[in-house]
Amino acid sequence: MSNKTNRVSETVIRRLPIYHRYLTDVIEKGVERISSSELSNLTGFTASQIRQDLNNFGGFGQQGYGYNTIDLREQIDKILGMDHVYNTVIVGAGRLGSAIANYNEFKENGFKIQALFDSNPEIVGTEIDSIPVISVDKMEEYIQNKNIDVAIITVPREYAVDVINRLIECGIKGIWNFAPIDISVPDNVVIENIRLNDSLLKLSYYLKENFL
């Protein structure tokens, strides 16, 4: 809402994490500077496109030199909001939910998982990776009291719409949804869907094209 400078397109945003990833790789190898054409070799995007993308946010490079790897990654950190901590909960403490609770890389991105919610009385009250599993009946109360920003949805399809509506109702800001449903959310809620099925069908299409 705040700085709607010039609305950067989603195709650009989608490439930023990729630049970030490759920069991390080369930084780990001790590389201090990188040119757009070196980044092009790594990522497969053209040097021109890389420069265009970055210049949506500012001139991070230097003529005749290229980009400082650490500095550029830091800029992308900021653009992507990785310097911010989001209080996060997982709704659905089944296998997928606990797989995600366990996935350390998310913490590095600033998503701090505070609780899991589930309806199964056998696991409510336990912990998964030292994260408490709480009854889903207490979800709204918890979210409001603990200033939760983001919810990750890993409940079965049939519960997902209801859960998401309840989350919106109690003021959640962002939703990372793994349930294979389509739902529209108000403008003040950000939703990002992981569509495993769609991805698998894409794989199926290219398999068929390649081998049948």
Added chain:
Amino acid sequence: MSNKTNRVSETVIRRLPIYHRYLTDVIEKGVERISSSELSNLTGFTASQIRQDLNNFGGFGQQGYGYNTIDLREQIDKILGMDHVYNTVIVGAGRLGSAIANYNEFKENGFKIQALFDSNPEIVGTEIDSIPVISVDKMEEYIQNKNIDVAIITVPREYAVDVINRLIECGIKGIWNFAPIDISVPDNVVIENIRLNDSLLKLSYYLKENFL
């Protein structure tokens, strides 16, 4: 390889599963015909785009009538290769691997999970949802003997490159990769990456844009 008719762009392919999903929804409600503009209302794509997309593969509609829902879904089934069965294994029987083994919707897409591979001797020899967990040492042998087409990679990042190279070596056709790595594969192998981290960073970006 076979019918490289006119190479349909990936942006089109990505929408097909979405059409498929909405068609299934309306078919379940008993709807027998649908116009491109009705599909537009459901999916958010323009009617024009929907007609363009479908006409990449043939004229499935009828002037003055629209599309028969069941027939159109069947056509999309075929285009996406959903009528074909792919023998599939999961490499990595941790939480994510078993979450996926457990996820029924994949079976409906024709991916039949035959085995899980893992290096942990405590689980090798057991079953997860009646799917055997086999030592990863026997992976190549199994894949070749049982004509496995597709491997799903859910091993930790540090093992992923090695596992994928071994799979390519022994003739796998498709890879559905959950490990956060970048790897290039030969032309005769199809790889589809699930980049959970990238998706989360996209969420982070829009959260920041909306609220900071």
Added chain:
DNA sequence: TAGATTGTTAATCGATTAACAATC
């Protein structure tokens, strides 16, 4: 300074939308 590489403008390419004749 000379060489390198950015930032940025202009040209191209591809994807989306609009329009409408064909036809059920």
Added chain:
DNA sequence: TAGATTGTTAATCGATTAACAATC
């Protein structure tokens, strides 16, 4: 037949690539 809606061509829009002057 008249109305509706497709299939398809043409127009527009946006994203990518090319080119190069600016400058470190």
